[in-house]
Amino acid sequence: MIKLVYRFALLGAFIACAQGATNGPDNPGGGKFVFTGDRDKDWTQVVALEDQAKALVKTDGCTSADQCRTAAVGNRACGGPRYYLVYCSRTTDSAALFARLKAVANAENEFNERYNVVSTCEFRMPPQVAFTSGSCQAETAQTPRPSAGDQ
DSSP states (O other), rough: OOOHHHHHHHHHHHHHHHHHOEESSSSOSSEEOOOOSSSHHHHHHHHHHHHHHHHHHBBOOSSSGGGGGEEEEEEOOSSSSSSSEEETTTTSSSHHHHHHHHHHHHHHHHHOOOOOOOOOOOOOOOOOOOTTTTTEEEOOOOOOOOOOGGG
């Protein structure tokens, strides 16, 4: 009897591994991303994962700027993140956030490969963080206006 139970358990594990986990809005961070073959629907799945990651971000609860952090989001076709999230390290579950962001990057990478997406290849740096009114925020850089001689 024990051998029979053991064999069924092994068979179940084998079938689960052979089928693989799916990655989508209901199972973020699971194994492979499941494509529908519809580019818009597939991008919607990537965005749903991204929205789940954003929901984990807390910007309040820190007491100084050195507790504020950034996290890369996505994986552009030429490499690197699309943008960065700013979060408070004291109140955000960073392990959960980074696990979810890894699922987003993996899904976006597979999306880019499947649909032959191209992007610009500039390197995007994380923003400087600021602590304003009890909240972590990205500093906004002021772009100087060109003078008449710079045009």
